[in-house]
Amino acid sequence: MRILRTINELKSVPGPTHLAIGVFDGLHLGHQAVIGRALESSRATGGNAVVVTFHPHPVRVLRPEKAPRLLTSTPHKLNLIELLGVNTVLILEFTAEFSKTPPETFIEKLAHAANRLCQICVGREWTFGANRSGSVRLLEELAPKLGFQLGSVPPVSVGEQVVSSTLIRSAVECGDLESAQKFLGRPFTILGTVSEGRRLGRRLGFPTANLRAHNEQFPPNGVYAAKAWFRKNEYGGVVNIGVRPTIENEGGERILELHLFDFDQEIYGQDVEVAFVDYLRPEQKFSGIDELQAQIQRDAAAARKVYETKSQR
Numbered sequence: 025m026r027i028l029r030t031i032n033e034l035k036s037v038p039g040p041t042h043l044a045i046g047v048f049d050g051l052h053l054g055h056q057a058v059i060g061r062a063l064e065s066s067r068a069t070g071g072n073a074v075v076v077t078f079h080p081h082p083v084r085v086l087r088p089e090k091a092p093r094l095l096t097s098t099p100h101k102l103n104l105i106e107l108l109g110v111n112t113v114l115i116l117e118f119t120a121e122f123s124k125t126p127p128e129t130f131i132e133k134l135a136h137a138a139n140r141l142c143q144i145c146v147g148r149e150w151t152f153g154a155n156r157s158g159s160v161r162l163l164e165e166l167a168p169k170l171g172f173q174l175g176s177v178p179p180v181s182v183g184e185q186v187v188s189s190t191l192i193r194s195a196v197e198c199g200d201l202e203s204a205q206k207f208l209g210r211p212f213t214i215l216g217t218v219s220e221g222r223r224l225g226r227r228l229g230f231p232t233a234n235l236r237a238h239n240e241q242f243p244p245n246g247v248y249a250a251k252a253w254f255r256k257n258e259y260g261g262v263v264n265i266g267v268r269p270t271i272e273n274e275g276g277e278r279i280l281e282l283h284l285f286d287f288d289q290e291i292y293g294q295d296v297e298v299a300f301v302d303y304l305r306p307e308q309k310f311s312g313i314d315e316l317q318a319q320i321q322r323d324a325a326a327a328r329k330v331y332e333t334k335s336q337r
């Protein structure tokens with residue numbers, strides 16, 4: 025997938041051009057509907073769909089004290105966008121200066137840079153530009169002047185609930201991963217980079233990968249049966265999220281530790297994506313290393329059974 029960093033680079037994308045614009049944190053069903061509209065129309069015209077998104081999250085720049093915990097980091101989001109069949113993404117750096125751009129100017133720049141801009145697809149409630157003064161109504165006014173069609177995509181509902189990133193964050197935070205999966209249209213996953221730890225798990229007979237998570241929204245602390253993907257290969261595993269109360273943990277930082285079944289590779293510095301298959305138990309403090317080791321053995325056996333059972337369905 026090709027990554028663009030400036031609006032002017034749109035000139036290098038053959039037209040007709042169909043843009044899907046949004047923050048797309050989580051890439052949930054609503055986001056997928058917006059991107060899907062651009063993909064569908066691009067195929068109908070023999071053109072190209074380009075997803076336009078922003079880094080960092082705009083609220084992190086404008087109101088950092090209210091910034092939400094991310095469901096998907098930019099690298100994670102790009103992976104998910106690529107799986108939808110998108111070939112080009114434009115990532116615009118969101119700065120305080122960029123936030124002052126009048127909404128008309130932003131759309132005009134896109135229209136002038138894109139080869140034969142055919143359509144702009146957005147969520148119906150999307151706002152943009154200085155003071156969030158741009159809206160679908162403004163796009164409706166600009167469309168005939170600038171020669172593009174507007175794909176205004178209504179919110180997606182699951183049951184009686186309108187899907188939103190806020191709703192999914194709440195579900196993940198309270199451990200309702202089943203609901204999160206319904207709103208996402210896929211299992212909730214965490215993408216992280218493996219960092220070197222104290223290698224205690226290896227000494228206990230259960231080598232673990234400490235994941236420096238790109239996500240910021242975690243499910244509750246505890247032990248989970250899991251499955252993970254490394255270099256597109258799937259593995260079963262067991263995950264512990266928490267502060268490791270039995271082991272010295274300076275600062276009480278939440279740590280995600282992953283043990284993969286039947287896996288023996290050095291993967292420091294590599295990215296691994298983890299899904300939570302089933303919650304096994306809460307995190308707890310043990311009397312010592314021996315008791316901890318015995319519980320890890322039980323957890324691994326339980327997680328393997330859960331993974332193998334659910335994989336056969």
